[in-house]
Amino acid sequence: MTDGDLEFGSLPSWNIKIRHDLAEIDRLSLTRVRRVVAGPQGPQVRLNGQLLTNFSSNDYLGLASDPRIISSLQKAASFYGVGAGASHLVCGHSSAHHELEAELAAFTGRDRALLFSNGYMANMGVLSALSSRKATIYEDRLNHASLIDGAMISGARLSRYAHADPESLQILMGKEVQAGSLIVSDGVFSMDGDLAPVRKLKDLADFHGAIFMVDDAHGLGVLGKTGGGVLQLEGLNQEDAPILMGTLGKAFGTYGAFVAGSDELIEYLIQRARTYIFTTAIPSALAVATIESLRLAVEETWRREKLLALVNRFRAGAKQLGLKLMDSCTPIQPILIGNNESSLKMSQELLKAGFLVPAIRPPTVPKGTARLRITVSALHEEHDIDALLDSLSACAFYLGDETDLSGGEGE
């Protein structure tokens, strides 16, 4: 569609603008669509009457529809009701929230944990509470959008270093002490699946007197012996990494988020984090269900073991097919395509073959790095992986030289 095709008529100017922008989004193959899922999350999902093998969810451990968690949600709702009724600081903080916070503190090996409504709000709350206009927030270029937005509303200076590159960060930080500045990184990068160099980031934070924060939304539950995430894997404790943010809607299969750290940090967030103070608490029954899911995530170690085996099987097969894998040991296994249209086409071909695999395009990822984001679950079976590999091989052939593995969009 070009501007000439648009019927502007007597529309008000804001409406002309959004119509124009929508046409432009469409022209760039960047239109996002919501697929309507009928029924529960799982390794299979039903979409428009078609049963698809689901390689797109963040439900890595397969807990989102676990009958034991469903039953604890149901029972708890009979006791607590549905809505929390108010914010935590008014009368919405229940014994269930309190107990979940204690469990999350024990799980992460931190003094204390604080529940937030979701990860987006947790990041906005922490960054705006802890930084000042005089400080700088240093962030990895590929950090999650909520960390970027948190830095923006904080009013601090935002400085972004090259992805997973401590040397680039060192250059930006110079030689001075930067008390009050923050170094902030995803633990596992959500669209690449690789790990942050947390030890080196910690060393730089120590050297400059900066605060180190890790958002381990995709590592918790998945990495480390008991699912303690990238910090457990790398052996970093509360002193090394004083602020740990985690979400509950990914590997733990429920909803919500938390920040864990020292008593004083948590007390400060209760007083100062606006996204904690000025919002309704999550339902108590959800907190009870999350206590159950946390227990299952820790105890059922077979889920982590099976995930790893499936990831290895997928990588070995994809390598044989000559597909472009990324440097990832996690259940996030993207295949780099390059241009938007080809990744969209490939995703559509996979859908026809019975697989739900999203095409991830800018602005979620940098221009010219559109990709298929394949995510593996502990509830997949080996034959699911093999069937996906067969279809990937078939549609890579179908796309032929349209799949520009080296290229970008040239914009």
Ligand SMILES: *Cc1c(COP(=O)(O)O)cnc(C)c1O
């Ligand atoms: C998903 C995600 C968030 C946001 O968490 P929600 O609970 O979904 O709002 C924050 N950070 C990262 C790295 C994420 O992947």
